[in-house]
Amino acid sequence: MSAPAGTAGSGFSLRDWGSSLFWTLAESVTAILLAVVVGGIGITLFSGFLPNNHPAFDVGLPFAAYGALWSGAVGSINGIGSTLSYATPLALAGLGVGLGFKAGLFNIGGRGQFLMGSVGAMAVVTVMGPSQNGLITVPLALIVGGLFGAFAGFIPGALKATSGAHEVVTTIMLNYIFVFATYWAISGPLRLPNSPQAITADASAWGAALPTIHIPEVDILGLHLFGADVLGRDAHYGILLAVLALPVIWFLLFRTTLGFEIRAAGANSDAARYAGMKTKQLVVLTMSMAGGLCGLAGATTLLGVVHQMAPGYDTTIGFDAITVALVGRSNPVGIGLAALLFGGMRAGAQTMQISPGVPGELVDALQMFILLFLVINILRRWMAKRPTGGSALTTGAEVAPLAAEVSK
Amino acid sequence: MTGELASVPALEMRGITKRYPGVVANDHIDLDVRRGEIHALLGENGAGKTTLMNILYGLARPNEGEILLDGKTVQIADPSDAISRGISMVHQHFMLVPVLSVAENVVLGAETMARGPFLDRREASKRIAALAAQFGFELDPDARVGSLSVGQQQRVEILKALYRDAQILVLDEPTAVLTPQETDEIFVLLRRLADDGRSIIFISHKLYEVLAIADRITVIRRGRVIGDRKPGETTEAELAELMVGREVELTVDRGASHVGGPMLHVEGLRVTDERKHEIVPGVSLDIRAGEILGIAGVAGNGQDELIEALIGLRKPSGGKVSLDGRDITGCSPRDMNRAGVGYVPGDRHRFGLILSFPVYDNLILTSYYREPYSHGPLRDGAAVAESADAQVARFDIRVPSSNVATSTLSGGNQQKVIVAREFERPLKLLILDQPTRGLDVGSIEFIHKQIIAKRDAGTAVLLVSAELDEVMEISDRIAVIYRGRIVAELDGRTADKSAVGLLMATGGEANPAEEATA
Numbered sequence: 001m002s003a004p005a006g007t008a009g010s011g012f013s014l015r016d017w018g019s020s021l022f023w024t025l026a027e028s029v030t031a032i033l034l035a036v037v038v039g040g041i042g043i044t045l046f047s048g049f050l051p052n053n054h055p056a057f058d059v060g061l062p063f064a065a066y067g068a069l070w071s072g073a074v075g076s077i078n079g080i081g082s083t084l085s086y087a088t089p090l091a092l093a094g095l096g097v098g099l100g101f102k103a104g105l106f107n108i109g110g111r112g113q114f115l116m117g118s119v120g121a122m123a124v125v126t127v128m129g130p131s132q133n134g135l136i137t138v139p140l141a142l143i144v145g146g147l148f149g150a151f152a153g154f155i156p157g158a159l160k161a162t163s164g165a166h167e168v169v170t171t172i173m174l175n176y177i178f179v180f181a182t183y184w185a186i187s188g189p190l191r192l193p194n195s196p197q198a199i200t201a202d203a204s205a206w207g208a209a210l211p212t213i214h215i216p217e218v219d220i221l222g223l224h225l226f227g228a229d230v231l232g233r234d235a236h237y238g239i240l241l242a243v244l245a246l247p248v249i250w251f252l253l254f255r256t257t258l259g260f261e262i263r264a265a266g267a268n269s270d271a272a273r274y275a276g277m278k279t280k281q282l283v284v285l286t287m288s289m290a291g292g293l294c295g296l297a298g299a300t301t302l303l304g305v306v307h308q309m310a311p312g313y314d315t316t317i318g319f320d321a322i323t324v325a326l327v328g329r330s331n332p333v334g335i336g337l338a339a340l341l342f343g344g345m346r347a348g349a350q351t352m353q354i355s356p357g358v359p360g361e362l363v364d365a366l367q368m369f370i371l372l373f374l375v376i377n378i379l380r381r382w383m384a385k386r387p388t389g390g391s392a393l394t395t396g397a398e399v400a401p402l403a404a405e406v407s408k
Numbered sequence: 409m410t411g412e413l414a415s416v417p418a419l420e421m422r423g424i425t426k427r428y429p430g431v432v433a434n435d436h437i438d439l440d441v442r443r444g445e446i447h448a449l450l451g452e453n454g455a456g457k458t459t460l461m462n463i464l465y466g467l468a469r470p471n472e473g474e475i476l477l478d479g480k481t482v483q484i485a486d487p488s489d490a491i492s493r494g495i496s497m498v499h500q501h502f503m504l505v506p507v508l509s510v511a512e513n514v515v516l517g518a519e520t521m522a523r524g525p526f527l528d529r530r531e532a533s534k535r536i537a538a539l540a541a542q543f544g545f546e547l548d549p550d551a552r553v554g555s556l557s558v559g560q561q562q563r564v565e566i567l568k569a570l571y572r573d574a575q576i577l578v579l580d581e582p583t584a585v586l587t588p589q590e591t592d593e594i595f596v597l598l599r600r601l602a603d604d605g606r607s608i609i610f611i612s613h614k615l616y617e618v619l620a621i622a623d624r625i626t627v628i629r630r631g632r633v634i635g636d637r638k639p640g641e642t643t644e645a646e647l648a649e650l651m652v653g654r655e656v657e658l659t660v661d662r663g664a665s666h667v668g669g670p671m672l673h674v675e676g677l678r679v680t681d682e683r684k685h686e687i688v689p690g691v692s693l694d695i696r697a698g699e700i701l702g703i704a705g706v707a708g709n710g711q712d713e714l715i716e717a718l719i720g721l722r723k724p725s726g727g728k729v730s731l732d733g734r735d736i737t738g739c740s741p742r743d744m745n746r747a748g749v750g751y752v753p754g755d756r757h758r759f760g761l762i763l764s765f766p767v768y769d770n771l772i773l774t775s776y777y778r779e780p781y782s783h784g785p786l787r788d789g790a791a792v793a794e795s796a797d798a799q800v801a802r803f804d805i806r807v808p809s810s811n812v813a814t815s816t817l818s819g820g821n822q823q824k825v826i827v828a829r830e831f832e833r834p835l836k837l838l839i840l841d842q843p844t845r846g847l848d849v850g851s852i853e854f855i856h857k858q859i860i861a862k863r864d865a866g867t868a869v870l871l872v873s874a875e876l877d878e879v880m881e882i883s884d885r886i887a888v889i890y891r892g893r894i895v896a897e898l899d900g901r902t903a904d905k906s907a908v909g910l911l912m913a914t915g916g917e918a919n920p921a922e923e924a925t926a
Contacts, residue, residue, distance in 0.1 A: 255789075257782045264773070268762045274721065274753055275773045276742035 035369035052357030064356040072351025073344030081232030087343025089297035091242040094324030094335040096293035101330040103286040104266035109171030110318025112178030113149040117295025118302040120148025125208045149295010157287025161280035200309040210236040210304035238300030250332035416479040418443045418607045424473035433459040435631040448622035452848035456631040466490040496569030497578040506554030559590035578609045615644040660856040668697030671868035677727035679713040687713040688892040695868040702883030710892030720744040750830035754841035763815035768796035803828040820851030890915035
């Protein structure tokens with residue numbers, strides 16, 4: 001009672017929703033800027049140990065490195081295409097994780113769901129054989145990949161709904177199962193016939209790759225337009241899937257009754273249950289949708305970039321997606337921006353490694369620092385919000401409000 | 409009250425001012441507390457009582473003003489500083505470790521270092537037993553705190569303060585969680601402590617309690633001291649007016665009820681909990697249209713399970729429930745909602761609201777799926793906002809706009825959001841679980857009036873409350889629940905409070921059927 005903000009008479013504080021949205025965005029931007037500063041200090045400290053004979057403690061090197069990162073990411077058409085290509089699976093899987101956060105679920109299973117998505121897509125390619133019509137098989141492969149991912153998300157969802165098993169534990173354990181299931185699929189049913197190695201077909205060679213975005217040579221009204229890869233050599237049509245998924249998930253969350261139920265169950269599942277929502281079904285449905293999105297990330301990566309699976313086929317997308325969802329505050333708009341940021345860093349890393357000679361691993365370090373600063377802030381808010389006088393007798397599920405805090 | 413009234417007050421707070429951005433929580437508050445005195449701090453939620461006590465306890469720094477202990481100015485840096493100066497606080501929510509014993513909880517943070525790093529359990533137990541005996545606590549030092557009742561846990565908190573030799577003991581709404589019997593017991597205990605020369609600051613917004621226990625009453629409104637009274641020289645009505653700033657109807661006129669036909673019929677309802685214990689072994693009750701049935705009972709006698717069965721959250725293991733002639737046994741919460749059952753949960757933060765959501769979303773939390781808020785699978789944001797604005801106006805919910813987060817509202821306004829949501833549509837049955845818990849007199853008056861209005865519109869109302877006064881004030885009939893059974897039914901207008909209290913505590917076995925009228 002009588003919290004300082006709940007003033008006598010007026011009974012509310014002036015902090016409204018608009019300003020709180022501003023502050024959460026500011027939190028992400030602050031974390032990014034802090035990471036850039038810390039990364040810059042790191043580059044300066046280690047400049048003497050870098051291969052390109054930089055002087056020790058080279059204060060100018062961070063600027064050169066970030067400049068190269070920037071120009072590599074957006075300095076050319078090829079760079080932009082590469083950024084978009086890297087951003088595509090990050091956005092799709094980021095949506096998968098962010099959707100879970102909105103529903104109060106920690107989906108750590110992005111890795112396994114991604115792998116199952118790849119396996120599903122590859123299965124379609126394998127079944128359709130060496131000469132197939134890409135216009136039919138590619139959409140089919142994407143759908144099946146999404147369904148495989150959805151199934152991989154359905155399992156932890158169903159386990160949680162029926163037995164209460166926590167999704168953090170089950171998704172992490174299922175990741176291992178799916179890694180080995182993928183390995184088995186590559187060396188077994190998906191193996192290229194008569195191949196001495198355990199390797200799948202090349203989707204590109206079989207005509208089932210997501211093509212590069214290309215506009216053919218045309219003449220319109222006497223104007224001769226060159227046929228071109230409009231977004232460079234790396235930009236495949238899978239990008240469109242991410243561009244489509246972002247507004248679709250936003251619409252689902254904020255414009256449908258189902259989205260209202262998902263958000264309600266995520267913010268306070270007890271109140272949602274009392275309000276007549278079927279929270280267990282929501283858990284299963286949300287986890288399946290999250291898995292489906294991560295599965296699509298796997299399917300587009302396979303059909304658009306990698307084309308072929310060999311033993312050791314794996315991904316860090318499942319974990320990168322957690323960072324993307326956190327930086328994007330689980331909001332589809334934010335997730336899109338965060339995916340572009342991290343996609344751009346990946347795309348620029350090579351340029352940076354060649355020109356000022358700063359290792360591409362800097363990008364991993366930056367990503368970790370961003371995550372670190374964000375999590376510090378989220379924990380700080382969560383601790384501040386816990387009732388200071390909270391009865392020690394009710395310290396059961398303290399993680400759920402943390403998940404809710406994450407989704408803000 | 410006691411003979412030990414020294415000329416210098418044990419505690420004096422002078423001109424305490426605390427400003428938060430946009431708010432003056434404490435505006436030049438003066439307070440003096442004498443040795444051996446029980447001093448009540450009375451005020452509505454948000455009046456600034458807790459802020460003042462947080463300043464005393466070192467949890468907040470005042471912008472202006474000074475604190476004097478025994479006539480000497482002191483600076484209180486933090487709670488451990490406050491404790492070392494003999495100030496202790498018993499919070500509304502206990503700070504106990506459930507898996508530890510009473511003795512371990514009491515010494516936690518104040519362990520004697522006689523045996524180096526090892527806790528001298530025997531010595532601690534001995535000291536605690538001696539303290540408990542001195543003040544007449546009935547507590548086993550070796551009992552596990554998690555196994556104690558709420559009232560006993562509170563005594564552990566008080567024991568903690570005494571173990572640290574508290575001379576000034578602050579209790580923040582100590583009776584909010586207690587049964588009437590436990591309240592009487594704690595009052596006896598507090599009086600003993602005062603007679604021992606300690607000063608007690610008793611924070612409350614319950615008028616009758618303050619009149620019953622305090623030696624002096626300081627009333628705070630909007631961060632200012634409004635008045636200083638002695639219990640003998642004032643009345644509940646005057647205190648309420650000081651507190652709220654206007655005349656308040658302390659007891660809403662329940663009027664004559666115009667009872668219609670049978671509405672809710674419950675027959676032999678049996679409910680089991682998660683551990684397969686039959687918590688409700690068989691409840692039968694009837695409520696007619698336009699009638700309020702109050703269920704009185706000590707918390708934990710099956711009220712929660714009964715309610716959960718009636719709103720569809722728990723499948724009954726036997727018996728029958730029908731509403732307006734229709735069998736609704738075992739329906740889902742959504743079907744109950746469709747059938748015309750409204751529900752105001754007891755724990756509004758946990759079950760009634762989604763605090764991070766804007767007010768307009770909480771106003772449709774149980775009807776979001778219906779027209780006009782949804783068309784098929786799509787939400788209609790405009791309809792939600794429009795209806796929210798109407799509700800805010802109709803139920804006088806004090807918000808700058810309906811899109812602020814619900815967590816920023818005061819408790820009274822939060823409860824009004826739930827009341828607005830559930831009362832807005834035509835209902836056949838309205839189930840109220842502690843509808844005014846923790847609210848101030850102004851909000852209680854408003855909500856009671858709304859309940860009466862809903863009754864007069866022909867709704868059958870089931871009121872469950874641990875506040876016996878509330879049950880007595882607005883019920884047409886009172887049913888006493890004891891160990892999951894209705895042990896007596898009384899007329900709400902003629903029932904005797906102490907008789908109901910006895911039935912609540914004993915189930916009526918000691919006093920057979922004497923009170924049982926229809």
